[in-house]
Amino acid sequence: MSTDRIYNFNAGPAALPLSVLEEIRESFLNYDNSGMSVTEISHRSKWFDDIIEDAIARTKRLLDLDESYQVLFLQGGASLQFCMIPMNFLGNGDTADYVNTGTWSTKAIKEAQIQGKTIQVVASSEDKNFAYIPSDIQFTPNAVYTHITSNNTIKGTQWARFPDTGNVPLIADMSSDILSRSFDVKPFGLIYAGAQKNMGPAGVCLVIIRDDLLQRSPDTLPTMLNYQTFANKNSMFNTPPCFAVYTIQLVLKWLEETIGGLAQMEAINQQKARTLYDFFDASRFYSGTAEPDSRSIMNVTFRLPSEDLESTFVQEAYENGFSGLKGHRSVGGCRASIYNATPLQAVEDLVDFMQTFEQING
Amino acid sequence: MSTDRIYNFNAGPAALPLSVLEEIRESFLNYDNSGMSVTEISHRSKWFDDIIEDAIARTKRLLDLDESYQVLFLQGGASLQFCMIPMNFLGNGDTADYVNTGTWSTKAIKEAQIQGKTIQVVASSEDKNFAYIPSDIQFTPNAVYTHITSNNTIKGTQWARFPDTGNVPLIADMSSDILSRSFDVKPFGLIYAGAQKNMGPAGVCLVIIRDDLLQRSPDTLPTMLNYQTFANKNSMFNTPPCFAVYTIQLVLKWLEETIGGLAQMEAINQQKARTLYDFFDASRFYSGTAEPDSRSIMNVTFRLPSEDLESTFVQEAYENGFSGLKGHRSVGGCRASIYNATPLQAVEDLVDFMQTFEQING
Numbered sequence: 001m002s003t004d005r006i007y008n009f010n011a012g013p014a015a016l017p018l019s020v021l022e023e024i025r026e027s028f029l030n031y032d033n034s035g036m037s038v039t040e041i042s043h044r045s046k047w048f049d050d051i052i053e054d055a056i057a058r059t060k061r062l063l064d065l066d067e068s069y070q071v072l073f074l075q076g077g078a079s080l081q082f083c084m085i086p087m088n089f090l091g092n093g094d095t096a097d098y099v100n101t102g103t104w105s106t107k108a109i110k111e112a113q114i115q116g117k118t119i120q121v122v123a124s125s126e127d128k129n130f131a132y133i134p135s136d137i138q139f140t141p142n143a144v145y146t147h148i149t150s151n152n153t154i155k156g157t158q159w160a161r162f163p164d165t166g167n168v169p170l171i172a173d174m175s176s177d178i179l180s181r182s183f184d185v186k187p188f189g190l191i192y193a194g195a196q197k198n199m200g201p202a203g204v205c206l207v208i209i210r211d212d213l214l215q216r217s218p219d220t221l222p223t224m225l226n227y228q229t230f231a232n233k234n235s236m237f238n239t240p241p242c243f244a245v246y247t248i249q250l251v252l253k254w255l256e257e258t259i260g261g262l263a264q265m266e267a268i269n270q271q272k273a274r275t276l277y278d279f280f281d282a283s284r285f286y287s288g289t290a291e292p293d294s295r296s297i298m299n300v301t302f303r304l305p306s307e308d309l310e311s312t313f314v315q316e317a318y319e320n321g322f323s324g325l326k327g328h329r330s331v332g333g334c335r336a337s338i339y340n341a342t343p344l345q346a347v348e349d350l351v352d353f354m355q356t357f358e359q360i361n362g
Numbered sequence: 363m364s365t366d367r368i369y370n371f372n373a374g375p376a377a378l379p380l381s382v383l384e385e386i387r388e389s390f391l392n393y394d395n396s397g398m399s400v401t402e403i404s405h406r407s408k409w410f411d412d413i414i415e416d417a418i419a420r421t422k423r424l425l426d427l428d429e430s431y432q433v434l435f436l437q438g439g440a441s442l443q444f445c446m447i448p449m450n451f452l453g454n455g456d457t458a459d460y461v462n463t464g465t466w467s468t469k470a471i472k473e474a475q476i477q478g479k480t481i482q483v484v485a486s487s488e489d490k491n492f493a494y495i496p497s498d499i500q501f502t503p504n505a506v507y508t509h510i511t512s513n514n515t516i517k518g519t520q521w522a523r524f525p526d527t528g529n530v531p532l533i534a535d536m537s538s539d540i541l542s543r544s545f546d547v548k549p550f551g552l553i554y555a556g557a558q559k560n561m562g563p564a565g566v567c568l569v570i571i572r573d574d575l576l577q578r579s580p581d582t583l584p585t586m587l588n589y590q591t592f593a594n595k596n597s598m599f600n601t602p603p604c605f606a607v608y609t610i611q612l613v614l615k616w617l618e619e620t621i622g623g624l625a626q627m628e629a630i631n632q633q634k635a636r637t638l639y640d641f642f643d644a645s646r647f648y649s650g651t652a653e654p655d656s657r658s659i660m661n662v663t664f665r666l667p668s669e670d671l672e673s674t675f676v677q678e679a680y681e682n683g684f685s686g687l688k689g690h691r692s693v694g695g696c697r698a699s700i701y702n703a704t705p706l707q708a709v710e711d712l713v714d715f716m717q718t719f720e721q722i723n724g
Contacts, residue, residue, distance in 0.1 A: 004391075004392045004395075004397060005391065005392060005397050005398070006396075006397030006398065008397075008398050008402055010398075010402065010403070010404050011404070012404075012601065013401065013402055013403060013404060013405060013601065013604060014402065015398075015402055016399065016401060016402055018391075021390060021391055021399050021401070022391070024390065025387055025390040025391060028383060028386065028387040028390065029366075029367065029380075029383055029384070029387060030366045030367060033366075034368075034685075035366060035367050035368030035370075035683070035685065036367070036368065036370050036372075036377075036685070037378065037383050039375065039378060039383070039562075039563035039564075039609065040370055040372065040375055040376060040377055040378055041372070041375060042372050042373070042374075042375060042686065043375060043564065044691075075437035075438045075439070075442075075565065075603075076437045076438055076442075076586055077437070077586075077600045077601055078600075079585065079586050079599070079600040080437075080438075080586045082584075082585075082586070083584035083585065083586055083587065087584070107585075110585070111584055111585060111586075114582065114583075114584055114585070115584060194601065196601055200401075201401035201603075201604065201605045202401075202405065202601040202602065202603055202604045202605070203437065203565045203566070203602075203603030203604070203605065203606055204565070220476065221476075222444075222445035222449070222473055222476055222477060223441065223444075223445065223469075223472070223473060223476070224438055224439075224441050224442045224444070224445055224473075225445065225587075237441070238439045238440075238441040239374065239375065239439055239556065239558055239564040240564065240565075241437075241563075241564055241565030241603065241606070242375060242563065242564045242565070243563045243564070243565065243605060243606070244565055244603070244605070247401065321397070323396075323397065323398065324404065329406075
């Protein structure tokens with residue numbers, strides 16, 4: 001570990017690859033010989049056009065998207081998507097399915113309901129405090145879409161395999177596990193992800209939308225709430241969040257050229273997660289909170305024997321160079337978010353620290 | 363001029379103060395001894411809390427805002443405000459006035475109409491291609507608000523004095539002249555401004571809202587489209603665009619501590635604008651397009667004797683280190699955007715170049 005950088009286990013905004021940060025810093029006063037900072041170039045310039053086109057092309061390659069998908073960059077975070085999805089896709093007489101796996105699913109459901117849309121919550125893991133991912137779900141055959149949260153940042157659970165909804169398109173909030181593993185995109189009609197966990201800084205939301213869903217957006221919507229506005233103008237109907245898109249471009253380049261793609265990234269992420277879960281499973285001091293077959297490889301939630309010990313643990317970990325280990329304020333406990341940019345070494349060093357902490361406090 | 367930085371006359375995203383860019387670069391790998399980049403810190407951390415609180419406090423001081431105003435940071439740009447304003451403030455039976463002074467006003471009007479809201483366009487300068495700001499307007503006494511665009515980036519016009527609407531609150535899109543001059547905020551119920559001209563990078567929109575308007579927002583709105591969501595959570599209901607807010611904080615600090623406040627900034631801006639307009643008024647080669655009493659001190663629009671000469675001018679200017687002088691694609695001609703961060707020296711050097719260009723091509 002560098003002497004002035006710490007290990008960052010923040011849940012989001014989160015760690016970015018050091019090489020990406022260094023490249024941004026290096027060119028920050030003069031981007032690509034433009035004589036301007038990347039924050040000062042016009043979004044209508046050749047420079048920014050190259051940035052956004054490269055970001056789109058890399059996203060398409062990494063996720064193996066065919067021509068029926070468009071890659072968009074919106075603002076407002078995943079939270080604005082909660083409202084835009086039912087607004088764009090559910091007309092009178094339409095219905096959609098939602099699976100409730102925690103805080104973010106619950107918010108997505110609320111934003112459909114507040115608009116008076118007809119939806120069914122077809123499964124929920126609320127009975128066990130969202131510690132698992134439901135299975136054997138009866139989906140509604142004529143639903144316009146089925147909404148899931150692929151990874152639950154707060155509860156530390158993740159869909160290991162996506163559910164089979166037949167011909168009904170899946171819509172997934174992948175904010176906290178986008179680009180962390182390989183998966184088949186074909187069942188998905190829309191994927192969205194706030195950038196600030198696996199892709200870039202806060203302030204941009206990736207939206208991947210398939211033509212059949214895009215065509216449902218009615219002309220009567222406000223312009224900035226209609227997906228077609230962004231699709232028709234390549235995300236530049238108005239000024240996009242240029243710096244955030246630029247950072248995403250560099251992270252995607254790092255994923256492709258340094259890591260080697262999603263299969264390689266997934267192998268590293270699996271190893272990081274296994275290192276922590278194996279340690280918990282062998283420990284009587286630390287315990288994971290998610291059910292084993294629903295464990296997230298991105299957000300590892302765990303408890304210590306008491307809240308006092310948890311508080312001491314988080315504080316001493318911080319003093320030893322491990323930041324962001326406090327659980328979400330709504331659930332307490334501890335959490336290590338180990339997104340793409342968190343190196344295996346950070347996890348191994350954390351386990352070493354945890355062993356020492358247990359020896360002293362156990 | 364530095365050998366590798368150019369003079370940036372972009373309309374937005376636009377020039378930022380060099381000292382601000384240097385400070386961002388300096389701390390980019392380790393913000394305030396956090397061991398993290400400012401793009402990696404949590405928005406729930408003490409570090410970011412200090413950033414956003416300082417940005418709010420400086421905005422309040424610079425604009426002399428009393429306790430009835432809240433300072434918010436939203437995403438989606440001014441374009442999302444076009445839709446949120448009527449959505450939040452106009453119920454059944456309510457009406458609002460709009461003044462149409464160009465492209466952006468026209469878009470604001472459209473977004474109210476697409477929602478089926480009742481509004482009146484009480485004045486328009488479309489009859490003269492938006493080259494002037496209307497006067498002697500008859501406002502509707504019982505309107506909920508009157509919407510204006512304080513500065514028209516594309517047409518190069520600006521309200522020199524704001525209209526008297528009596529007890530009806532003014533709402534202004536100040537995207538392209540916020541913080542460029544002193545003015546009395548009391549008549550305003552809401553002021554909004556995309557950051558990417560006078561305040562920071564693209565990706566954040568400043569919203570200053572007064573309590574009487576804030577209280578109108580109905581509970582039935584989608585959460586992310588309700589101003590109360592942002593007011594109740596200090597702009598952190600969900601993850602804000604942290605890097606953009608941080609840059610704004612530094613620009614506000616520069617305005618207060620380096621420039622000395624809005625009166626000083628206005629004097630510099632007036633001098634920059636006068637340098638160009640006086641030059642045009644004495645020239646038979648260059649001519650300003652806005653009517654003299656409606657001229658913008660931020661966006662100086664002008665023409666040359668022919669479109670061929672304009673094209674040559676923009677190209678040769680660029681080769682000589684003056685970037686961004688092409689007029690907006692919808693109107694043609696030339697435009698020098700001289701926002702706060704553009705130094706007087708840039709304008710003086712531009713006039714020298716224009717004189718030389720005229721001697722050769724005139």
